[in-house]
Amino acid sequence: xxxxxxxxEFIVRGGAALSALAIPYDLRGPGTAERHLLYVAEPGIxxxxxxxxxxxxxxxVEDNFRFVRRIPTMQVADGESPExxxxxxASAATNRVYVTTIKRxxxxxxxxxxxxxxxxxxxGCDRMAITPDGRTIFLPTxxxxxxxxxxxxxxxxxxxxxxxxxxxxxxxxxxxxxxxLAGLRSPSLSIVDTATRAVTSEVGPFxxxxxPFTVDGAQRRCYVNVNDLLGFEIGDIRTGKMLRRVExxxxxxxxxxxxxxxxxxxxxxxxxxxxWLCDGANSHVHVFDLTEAVPRLRHSLPVRDQPGWVTFTLDxxxxxxSTGEVFDVRSKRIVTKLxxxxxxxxxxxxxxxxxxxxxRPVRAGDQFGAGRRRG
Numbered sequence: 060x061x062x063x064x065x066x067x068e069f070i071v072r073g074g075a076a077l078s079a080l081a082i083p084y085d086l087r088g089p090g091t092a093e094r095h096l097l098y099v100a101e102p103g104i105x106x107x108x109x110x111x112x113x114x115x116x117x118x119x120v121e122d123n124f125r126f127v128r129r130i131p132t133m134q135v136a137d138g139e140s141p142e143x144x145x146x147x148x149a150s151a152a153t154n155r156v157y158v159t160t161i162k163r164x165x166x167x168x169x170x171x172x173x174x175x176x177x178x179x180x181x182x183g184c185d186r187m188a189i190t191p192d193g194r195t196i197f198l199p200t201x202x203x204x205x206x207x208x209x210x211x212x213x214x215x216x217x218x219x220x221x222x223x224x225x226x227x228x229x230x231x232x233x234x235x236x237x238x239x240l241a242g243l244r245s246p247s248l249s250i251v252d253t254a255t256r257a258v259t260s261e262v263g264p265f266x267x268x269x270x271p272f273t274v275d276g277a278q279r280r281c282y283v284n285v286n287d288l289l290g291f292e293i294g295d296i297r298t299g300k301m302l303r304r305v306e307x308x309x310x311x312x313x314x315x316x317x318x319x320x321x322x323x324x325x326x327x328x329x330x331x332x333x334x335w336l337c338d339g340a341n342s343h344v345h346v347f348d349l350t351e352a353v354p355r356l357r358h359s360l361p362v363r364d365q366p367g368w369v370t371f372t373l374d375x376x377x378x379x380x381s382t383g384e385v386f387d388v389r390s391k392r393i394v395t396k397l398x399x400x401x402x403x404x405x406x407x408x409x410x411x412x413x414x415x416x417x418x419r420p421v422r423a424g425d426q427f428g429a430g431r432r433r434g
Contacts, residue, residue: 326428
């Protein structure tokens with residue numbers, strides 16, 4: 060007996076089939092309903108193309124971080140240098156991934172890899188953040204006086220948040236209620252209400268100007284790198300006070316290739332039991348136990364270059380410093396090292412995980428190692 064379907068069912072099935080045709084086969088994955096893919100923006104260390112070239116490199120997390128494909132981003136003429144990539148963020152809600160360079164922001168469709176728009180902004184761009192609903196991006200100018208509030212669907216600038224702090228790193232909270240703004244010329248972390256777009260409070264001042272930082276899922280604590288410190292400082296988000304300064308025992312600060320500070324890169328495991336800290340001076344990543352009242356150094360892990368960033372997969376299984384090693388978080392062992400389609404070692408400070416089910420994004424990670432516990 061033949062199957063009888065209604066007109067509505069025919070439209071739904073036909074639309075699903077057409078949508079499937081638009082999804083790259085390697086993104087769907089043969090026989091795989093769920094895929095965990097790592098998106099790595101290049102050049103992600105200044106404008107150095109020797110560590111992955113130009114574009115977004117996609118890796119299969121579940122297949123030992125196998126290289127999957129390269130998504131083209133910038134066109135560079137012969138004899139010209141590419142623009143430094145400054146940040147990456149993504150939204151599963153709107154099927155988009157965004158990359159900033161020192162001059163512009165690109166919006167890319169996660170289903171087709173097509174560039175939807177490429178917008179330059181007055182004052183340039185730095186490390187941005189997107190709200191969880193995928194509607195709003197807080198975009199810092201390139202170490203300038205203000206952040207733009209951007210309509211993430213169109214790229215239109217809606218307003219400016221002026222802090223005169225050397226706009227730089229930006230993070231949105233897990234629940235989307237707040238954006239955290241750090242400038243290269245300020246020892247205080249500004250907190251913005253994402254509904255009103257007003258700065259409602261600050262944390263600090265810290266011991267020096269803030270470099271990379273991260274925030275726990277419940278927005279109780281922030282953990283910040285500051286200039287001249289091999290270590291980190293802890294702030295109380297609710298009171299605005301700096302609580303504690305933590306130095307790395309047994310290691311000394313020394314000269315670094317980039318960023319001008321010994322510790323540039325800090326992240327919390329998603330369960331917030333550990334803090335991973337970059338040590339450029341000694342080419343190590345240090346792991347601190349956060350389960351006790353005072354953070355304690357438990358492991359010091361050597362890496363192949365000077366790290367400047369660290370992030371984690373959403374499930375907390377893997378830690379990925381910018382030097383391209385992939386660590387098993389539980390064992391603290393290197394399980395693989397990122398390499399591109401030519402076998403070239405990959406390094407980048409701009410990367411995140413996106414989870415797909417049947418070829419469609421359902422969860423997007425963050426370039427920061429932000430905490431994911433809500434309680």
